[in-house]
Amino acid sequence: MNELVARVKGMITAPAQEWQAIAREPVELVPLFTRYVMILAAIPAVAGFIIGMFFGFFGALSGAIVGYILSLVGVFVTAKVIEVLAPKFGGPADADAALKLAAFAPTASWVAGGAVIVPLLGAIVALAGSFYALYTLYLGVPVVMRVPQDKALTFTLSVIGVTILVNIAVIVMTRIIL
Template identity: 75%
Template sequence: MEQLIARVKGMILSPAEEWRTIQREPVELVPLFTRYVMILAAIPAIAGMLLMMAFGLFFSAISSAIVGYILSVAGVFVIAKIIEVLAPNFGGPQDADAALKLAAFAPTVAWVAGAAIIIPILGGIIALAGGIYSLYTLYIGVPTVMRVPQEKALTFTLAVVGVAIVVNIAVRLLTGVFV
C-alpha cells in the first residue's frame, strides 16, 4: 500500500520525475493490475455508487458501478494496445510493456479525483479537473516512457485520446451502456 500511495503522490506532485522512475522499472501484468489499476479504478466507481444510492437509486447504482469499473480496468488494456500500435507512426518503438505502463499510470489522477464524485456538482468539477490533469500526465509520459520525440508528443497524445474516445463510444454503443 505504501508503494501505491507513493506512486499516486508522485503522479500528482511531480509527474515528469515519476515517469522517469516508471520508465526504468520492469512491468509485471498481474501485480500492476491487482496492486494498482484495480484498486484505483474502484475509487470513482464506489464514489458514484454511493452518490446514486444517496438518491435512492440502488439497482442503478450497483449496475453502474460494476459496468464503470469493468470498463475502466479493461480500458487500460485497450489504451495500451492503441498506444503500442500508434507509437511507431510518431517515431517511438512498438513496445507493449512501455505502452502498458503509460496506459496504467496516466489515469492515476483521474481515478483519485473520482472520489470527489460523491459531492454533488462540485465533485464533478473536481473529477473533471483530475481527468484533464491525467491527460497532461499522459502527455508528459509519452516522450519518457514511449520514447516518442518531444516535438511529436502532443500530436501522439491527441491521437491516443481521439482513438480512445472513438473506441469508448463504440463499446458503449455496442453494449448499450451509457452510464
C-alpha cells in the first residue's frame, strides 16, 4: 500500500520525475492491475455509486460495476492504441511501455473522481483532475514511449482523440447494458 501511495503522490506532485522512475521499472500486467489500476479506478466508481444511491440502489450498483469494468477495459484499449500509434510518431511499438503510460497517466483523474460526491465543487475537481491527467500523459510520452519531444504533443493529442472515442464507446455500452 505504501508503494501505491508513493506512486500516486509522485504522479500528482512530480509527474516528470515519476515518469523517469516508471520508464526504468519492469512491468507485469497482473500486479500493475491488481495493485494499482483496479484500486484507483474504483475511486470514481464508488463515488458514483454513492451519488447514484439517491436515485436507486440497484441502478447505482449496476452502473458502478459496469462503468468500473469498462474503465479497466479502457486501459487495455488505450494501451493498444498507444502501442500502435507510437511508430507513426517516431517511437517504438512497445507493449510494456504503452501499458505503463495507459495505466499511470489517469492517476490524477481517478483520484479526483472521488470528489464527485461533493455537489458541484466535486465535479469541478474531477474535471480538473482529468485535465491534469492529460498533462501527465503528455509528460510521459517522450519518457516512456520514447517519442521525440517535437512529436510528443501531436502524439498526445492523437492518443487523447482516440481515448475520447474509447470513452464515448464505454458510455454508450454502459447505457446499452443498463
